[in-house]
Amino acid sequence: MTMKIKILSFLFMMPLMAQDVVHLWMDTPPHSKPNSLEESLIESWGVPCAKNVTIPTLTIYRAQGEESDHAMIILPGGGYELLSIVAEGQLIAESLASQGIVAAVLKYRLPLLASSDQPHLLPITDARQAIRLMKSMAEDYSFDPTKVGLVGFSAGGHLAATASVLISENENENPDFSALIYAVTTLAPENQKWLEESLFHRPMTLEEKKKYALVSQVTASTPPAFLLHAYDDDVVPIQESLTYAAALTAAGQDVEAHFFAKGDHGFGVGRPEDGTSQWLDLLANWIKRQ
Numbered sequence: 081m082t083m084k085i086k087i088l089s090f091l092f093m094m095p096l097m098a099q100d101v102v103h104l105w106m107d108t109p110p111h112s113k114p115n116s117l118e119e120s121l122i123e124s125w126g127v128p129c130a131k132n133v134t135i136p137t138l139t140i141y142r143a144q145g146e147e148s149d150h151a152m153i154i155l156p157g158g159g160y161e162l163l164s165i166v167a168e169g170q171l172i173a174e175s176l177a178s179q180g181i182v183a184a185v186l187k188y189r190l191p192l193l194a195s196s197d198q199p200h201l202l203p204i205t206d207a208r209q210a211i212r213l214m215k216s217m218a219e220d221y222s223f224d225p226t227k228v229g230l231v232g233f234s235a236g237g238h239l240a241a242t243a244s245v246l247i248s249e250n251e252n253e254n255p256d257f258s259a260l261i262y263a264v265t266t267l268a269p270e271n272q273k274w275l276e277e278s279l280f281h282r283p284m285t286l287e288e289k290k291k292y293a294l295v296s297q298v299t300a301s302t303p304p305a306f307l308l309h310a311y312d313d314d315v316v317p318i319q320e321s322l323t324y325a326a327a328l329t330a331a332g333q334d335v336e337a338h339f340f341a342k343g344d345h346g347f348g349v350g351r352p353e354d355g356t357s358q359w360l361d362l363l364a365n366w367i368k369r370q
Contacts, residue, residue: 099173102217104136104209111202115195122162125346129162133190136206138213139170140184141177142221148368149224151182152259153210157234157346160191160203160278167348168233168261172360175349179364182221186210188239191279200280207243208253215252227370229257229303231363234316234346235278237263238294241324244305245297257370259306259363262316262345265324267293298327304334306366308359310343336366 117132138153154176156168163169165187173183188206191199211228218225232240237260244258264271267289275292276284284292291297305328309321318339328335342354350356 099142100140102138102140102213104138104206104213109134109136109189109202110205111196111198112189113196115192117192117194121165124158124162125164127164127167127348129158130165130187131162131190132192133163133187134192134195136189136209137187138184138210139173139187140182140214140217140221141173143180143182143223144178145180147180147222149222150227150229150367150370151184151214151218151221151223152176152229152231152367153207153214153255154183154185155188155207155230155232155236155239156185157232157236157262158190159274160235163187163190163236164233164346164348167346168236171349172231175360176364176367179361181364181367182223184210184214191281193281200275203239203279204242204246207239208248208250211243211255212250212252227256229259229367229370230255231259231261231306232263233261233348234263237261238265241265241294242292244303245294246291247301255303257303257305257367259308259366260321260324261308261359262310262313262347263307263320263324264316265294265320295323295327298324298331298333300331300333302328302331302333304328304370305336306363307335307337308339308363309337310340310345310347310354310356312342313345315345338362 156163169185176183189202215225230240307321309318343356347356
């Protein structure tokens with residue numbers, strides 16, 4: 081069986097919920113340039129991932145059962161090189177929707193040099209547009225436009241933290257709360273190296289280093305956060321969440337954190353054997369209290 085067949089078989093076996101796919105931009109997305117990249121679905125880390133994403137979309141899942149008045153935009157991880165669109169996208173959206181929360185998977189543009197001269201602006205520009213767009217559709221999906229949050233995984237968690245900390249002048253582009261799942265939040269040397277290689281594709285300027293030291297930018301205006309991490313994560317150390325939690329607390333902002341002894345990195349919906357499968361219920365409970 082080929083890799084492509086394996087991936088397609090996996091997708092066809094998954095339960096389907098009612099969903100709408102919405103394009104983020106009516107015309108050419110900001111900061112994009114003509115390119116010949118073709119989006120594809122590949123297998124990486126043992127899960128289906130989107131590659132060469134240049135056309136950003138929101139896949140919206142309507143709330144099921146006893147509906148709340150909240151909405152969450154999901155930002156899959158993938159190191160800013162791929163998007164774990166199923167394990168950290170579709171499956172998360174289906175779980176939240178089943179618990180009465182409108183959920184939307186953002187397939188944000190990857191910061192590729194072939195598609196932009198300013199690749200670092202692509203993910204954050206799409207994230208802010210997704211928030212604005214979701215808020216504009218609140219009546220259509222029956223949620224409160226002042227209760228729209230972000231949940232991001234790993235690099236997607238870094239993106240969610242960036243959108244939360246670096247506040248937009250347009251208030252409709254800012255999240256009302258955020259969930260950071262094994263997320264990068266500091267500019268430790270290894271994180272700077274990663275960002276320069278995968279997001280900026282060049283050395284960061286002094287101003288950019290100051291700006292992207294996210295924890296130092298946390299204020300009372302930073303939205304409340306739900307943090308999730310495993311102590312044995314050897315890709316993104318748990319200190320990233322501990323430091324962000326401390327910064328929020330020092331700023332007088334609410335934070336709820338759940339740390340598991342085992343789980344490694346990228347556990348997605350979680351596993352019963354190490355306890356990480358509890359987290360989506362914890363997240364849904366927290367969202368409904370915002």
